[in-house]
Amino acid sequence: MAEPKKTPMDAKTTTHKHQSKSRKTTMGILFLLIAAVIWFVFVRPLDAGALTTYTMVPGGSTVSMADWVFPTAKVLSALAIICAVAGAYQLIRGFQNLTNAILGLVAVLFIFSFLSWASSGGTLNLAGLLRVTVIRAVPLTLGAMAGILCERSGTVNIAIEGMMLIAAFVSTVIASMTNLWIGMLSGILAGALVAFIHGTLTIKYKVDHTISGTVINIFATGITSFLSSKFIQKTEFQYLNEPGMFPQVDIPVLSKIPFIGPILFSHNLYVYAMFILVPLLTVALFSTRWGLRFRSVGEHPKAADTLGIQVNRTRYMGVILGGMMAGFAGTYFTLGSSGRFDELMTAGRGFISLAAMIFGNYYPFGAMGAGLLFGFFDSLAAKASILKVPVPSDFLGMLPYIATIVVLAGVVGKSNAPAAEGKAYEKESL
Amino acid sequence: MAPLLELKGITKRFPGVLANDHIDLTLEKGEIHALLGENGAGKTTLMNILYGLYSPDEGEIFVNGQKVAIQGPTDAIKAGIGMVHQHFMLIPVFTVTENIMLGEEDVKVGGFLDRKKAAQKIMRISDQYKLNINPNAYIRDLPVGAQQRVEIVKILFREAEILIMDEPSAVLTPQEVDELFKIMRILVDQGKSIIFITHKLREVMDCADRITVIRGGKVVGSTTPKEADTKKLAAMMVGREVELKVKKTKAKPGNAILQVEDLKVLNNQEQFAVDGVSFEVREGEVLGIAGVQGNGQTELVRALTGLLTPAEGKIKILGKDTTKEKPRFITELGSAHIPEDRQKDGLILAFPVSENLVLNSYQHEPFSKGIRLQFDEIDRNGKQLVDKFDIRTPGINTPVSNLSGGNQQKVIVAREFSRPIKLLIASQPTRGLDVGSIEYIHKRVMEKRDAGCAILLVSTELDEIIQLSDRIAVMYRGKILDILNIEDASKEILGLLMAGIKPSEEMKHKVTKEEQLITT
Numbered sequence: 001m002a003e004p005k006k007t008p009m010d011a012k013t014t015t016h017k018h019q020s021k022s023r024k025t026t027m028g029i030l031f032l033l034i035a036a037v038i039w040f041v042f043v044r045p046l047d048a049g050a051l052t053t054y055t056m057v058p059g060g061s062t063v064s065m066a067d068w069v070f071p072t073a074k075v076l077s078a079l080a081i082i083c084a085v086a087g088a089y090q091l092i093r094g095f096q097n098l099t100n101a102i103l104g105l106v107a108v109l110f111i112f113s114f115l116s117w118a119s120s121g122g123t124l125n126l127a128g129l130l131r132v133t134v135i136r137a138v139p140l141t142l143g144a145m146a147g148i149l150c151e152r153s154g155t156v157n158i159a160i161e162g163m164m165l166i167a168a169f170v171s172t173v174i175a176s177m178t179n180l181w182i183g184m185l186s187g188i189l190a191g192a193l194v195a196f197i198h199g200t201l202t203i204k205y206k207v208d209h210t211i212s213g214t215v216i217n218i219f220a221t222g223i224t225s226f227l228s229s230k231f232i233q234k235t236e237f238q239y240l241n242e243p244g245m246f247p248q249v250d251i252p253v254l255s256k257i258p259f260i261g262p263i264l265f266s267h268n269l270y271v272y273a274m275f276i277l278v279p280l281l282t283v284a285l286f287s288t289r290w291g292l293r294f295r296s297v298g299e300h301p302k303a304a305d306t307l308g309i310q311v312n313r314t315r316y317m318g319v320i321l322g323g324m325m326a327g328f329a330g331t332y333f334t335l336g337s338s339g340r341f342d343e344l345m346t347a348g349r350g351f352i353s354l355a356a357m358i359f360g361n362y363y364p365f366g367a368m369g370a371g372l373l374f375g376f377f378d379s380l381a382a383k384a385s386i387l388k389v390p391v392p393s394d395f396l397g398m399l400p401y402i403a404t405i406v407v408l409a410g411v412v413g414k415s416n417a418p419a420a421e422g423k424a425y426e427k428e429s430l
Numbered sequence: 431m432a433p434l435l436e437l438k439g440i441t442k443r444f445p446g447v448l449a450n451d452h453i454d455l456t457l458e459k460g461e462i463h464a465l466l467g468e469n470g471a472g473k474t475t476l477m478n479i480l481y482g483l484y485s486p487d488e489g490e491i492f493v494n495g496q497k498v499a500i501q502g503p504t505d506a507i508k509a510g511i512g513m514v515h516q517h518f519m520l521i522p523v524f525t526v527t528e529n530i531m532l533g534e535e536d537v538k539v540g541g542f543l544d545r546k547k548a549a550q551k552i553m554r555i556s557d558q559y560k561l562n563i564n565p566n567a568y569i570r571d572l573p574v575g576a577q578q579r580v581e582i583v584k585i586l587f588r589e590a591e592i593l594i595m596d597e598p599s600a601v602l603t604p605q606e607v608d609e610l611f612k613i614m615r616i617l618v619d620q621g622k623s624i625i626f627i628t629h630k631l632r633e634v635m636d637c638a639d640r641i642t643v644i645r646g647g648k649v650v651g652s653t654t655p656k657e658a659d660t661k662k663l664a665a666m667m668v669g670r671e672v673e674l675k676v677k678k679t680k681a682k683p684g685n686a687i688l689q690v691e692d693l694k695v696l697n698n699q700e701q702f703a704v705d706g707v708s709f710e711v712r713e714g715e716v717l718g719i720a721g722v723q724g725n726g727q728t729e730l731v732r733a734l735t736g737l738l739t740p741a742e743g744k745i746k747i748l749g750k751d752t753t754k755e756k757p758r759f760i761t762e763l764g765s766a767h768i769p770e771d772r773q774k775d776g777l778i779l780a781f782p783v784s785e786n787l788v789l790n791s792y793q794h795e796p797f798s799k800g801i802r803l804q805f806d807e808i809d810r811n812g813k814q815l816v817d818k819f820d821i822r823t824p825g826i827n828t829p830v831s832n833l834s835g836g837n838q839q840k841v842i843v844a845r846e847f848s849r850p851i852k853l854l855i856a857s858q859p860t861r862g863l864d865v866g867s868i869e870y871i872h873k874r875v876m877e878k879r880d881a882g883c884a885i886l887l888v889s890t891e892l893d894e895i896i897q898l899s900d901r902i903a904v905m906y907r908g909k910i911l912d913i914l915n916i917e918d919a920s921k922e923i924l925g926l927l928m929a930g931i932k933p934s935e936e937m938k939h940k941v942t943k944e945e946q947l948i949t950t
Binding site: 287288289290292293295296299300302303304305306307308309416419427 | 513
């Protein structure tokens with residue numbers, strides 16, 4: 001046979017990657033705007049001699065490191081110039097495929113400028129901010145991985161929130177009666193059980209996935225709130241709401257690295273679990289036979305079926321593994337973070353997990369990146385309300401959510417969801 | 431010696447339908463056995479039974495004289511049977527290697543995929559049968575022809591001896607079909623055997639060793655290309671004599687009805703899918719637009735019918751500028767549209783036949799008064815059109831989704847033709863239809879032409895274009911390369927134009943009367 005024919009499809013795929021003209025211009029203007037904000041809002045009102053001090057050791061840590069002090073106005077001016085140059089270059093020549101990377105860089109510079117300006121004349125604990133970022137990222141990343149397990153195999157799971165909540169409740173009660181490890185295990189099992197219900201409804205009875213998920217969320221909210229206010233919040237049942245917490249474990253050597261050590265290697269088990277599970281799931285999904293089959297039923301179940309792969313069995317496995325992951329994430333709230341159960345303590349983290357999953361384009365590392373980003377804004381909102389920023393703290397509390405919207409709408413654009421997610425598979429229809 | 435494959439008395443009932451009625455079929459080693467039949471004759475059902483996707487109600491399957499029970503695709507694969515489905519079973523976001531190895535993976539210790547080993551195996555198969563496959567490409571980046579070759583490799587990878595190909599040419603360009611037939615020949619020469627399902631007579635004559643014709647779920651006869659001719663096969667397939675060629679009188683073109691000037695249309699990736707196109711269609715003539723799928727025909731039709739707003743240029747219908755008008759305005763000017771995708775754009779599948787028949791006129795009397803629909807009138811209109819256009823339906827209140835493809839298309843034709851129209855824009859009007867329905871639609875279109883309607887026919891079927899058109903425009907990458915009168919057109923020249931090559935002047939002159947006779 002001759003050379004493969006050049007068809008219009010080839011042409012399409014090559015030109016597809018180029019940025020559209022309007023996006024190029026928008027990005028250029030955005031960079032210039034950011035430069036302008038840094039210059040006019042941050043630099044101009046500052047005293048020329050004002051200093052910014054960053055503390056490089058989180059509170060409670062014994063690893064020592066000197067503070068980082070610099071003259072605010074000078075550094076910020078330099079940053080404004082960098083942003084302006086990037087904007088000008090983008091408008092004239094364009095960064096092409098590097099645009100998103102440059103956008104990320106400019107965003108980081110902007111946030112850094114904001115922090116430096118806000119803490120000018122005072123001090124800000126940068127290490128503490130980043131340490132909390134990592135901690136806040138944990139439930140989001142674990143939840144997002146629960147979503148990845150479900151959706152990569154074809155089931156939409158918006159019930160992660162509900163699964164987390166139920167697991168949090170169950171783990172608290174069981175751990176209070178036995179010990180932490182059995183509590184955690186029971187939380188994981190509770191997640192699996194709820195997921196099995198979701199799977200039965202969607203796979204066997206072909207209920208719409210969103211409806212099934214919504215029902216589970218409402219049920220989870222209702223039952224945990226009821227049981228909580230009726231029993232474990234009352235003093236006579238107080239003993240059922242005292243599970244304790246997994247202790248912080250310092251990793252030898254690594255936790256002694258200045259700055260990085262306390263931020264990354266001085267946590268409890270959940271943070272380390274995140275660091276292990278993310279690469280583990282990546283390898284499992286993309287390098288093993290199990291993963292190939294797993295993803296195939298989420299993309300094109302009929303094709304998988306014609307090759308002898310059991311579609312519905314694989315989907316059950318996906319949902320239940322996802323449920324276990326969500327359950328594990330749920331136990332973080334009680335056994336890893338607060339040491340007790342409170343009504344609605346997941347506070348929408350399950351939904352933000354879904355956003356993190358989509359933002360991460362259904363990849364575990366992407367999800368962790370998104371989780372860290374949202375975690376950062378979460379952490380920032382808490383810190384910024386302490387700083388003397390002339391913005392009401394309610395608005396700062398919105399930061400993580402606004403960041404979610406901006407990121408989903410503006411930067412990610414269209415993500416590549418598995419093609420067959422949310423669609424029941426019926427054998428006898430051709 | 432026992433035949434390689436033998437089906438005995440296969441019967442399959444669906445609710446209300448006897449899809450396969452005691453079908454017997456044999457396949458010898460090293461032959462291409464064509465299974466010919468109209469859509470809905472039961473060919474695909476039979477093959478799905480053989481591949482284990484359906485289970486038969488009665489009947490037995492023998493491979494090499496041994497009875498086999500095929501309960502699922504896994505059993506079929508084990509028995510050495512592989513299938514290229516009409517709609518490809520490929521995952522666009524996976525690579526060629528991943529698609530092929532899926533379900534039959536080469537793994538290293540611990541279940542890790544050995545992509546390299548699989549890719550080497552794929553390359554060996556690709557070389558042996560001259561399939562020209564790149565194992566590392568992503569499916570979504572491949573043209574349809576290459577995707578089909580991947581499907582073939584997928585079967586060979588599983589060491590199948592029997593290949594079932596379900597309507598393999600439906601999605602291919604004429605050149606790709608020729609390539610496919612060459613590949614099929616190479617496969618049987620190297621000892622494989624092929625069951626080739628189709629409803630296209632010419633293909634059967636070109637490539638089959640043996641032909642079995644199925645009609646209404648029953649085998650109606652077997653023959654070979656030497657003994658048969660297309661006319662005889664068509665009669666066996668449809669059950670009556672069929673006119674394969676439309677009677678065409680000389681066109682008597684009148685005034686220009688549709689005028690297009692330097693039209694540019696963007697697609698959803700903001701590229702010019704239609705890139706500076708000009709032409710006109712006059713009353714009483716058919717302008718055919720030929721071209722490989724995806725060269726801007728879809729966007730052109732959408733712009734002409736008001737479904738997309740052009741970026742530049744001008745469209746005039748009956749002298750009025752309709753460049754920025756809405757579809758309803760264009761429809762009510764007297765233009766009709768047979769859309770490319772009848773199920774998506776032409777019909778509301780869940781609505782009954784009668785309501786689908788008034789989708790373009792329900793807002794007028796007598797079908798509505800004020801805001802109320804007049805269902806008596808809608809039903810009367812439905813009954814009348816069902817009779818007049820011979821739409822086979824259990825009733826006018828049956829959801830249109832329950833009709834066969836041919837009858838769905840008749841509903842659209844009935845709806846569009848039952849108004850006084852001056853312009854018909856028909857996009858792929860016979861895609862996926864059987865011989866009987868094609869004959870019917872072609873006749874109706876020619877009637878409209880002779881009645882003085884201007885017709886723009888967009889089709890990727892070159893045969894159809896040549897048969898119906900008075901002039902032919904060839905589109906390539908959004909541009910019209912040339913507009914030929916039918917007397918100057920030959921399949922060779924059109925094929926070159928479709929591939930983006932402008933033939934030299936001498937080549938055009940070489941078109942003799944004989945060549946035209948062969949092609950038309």
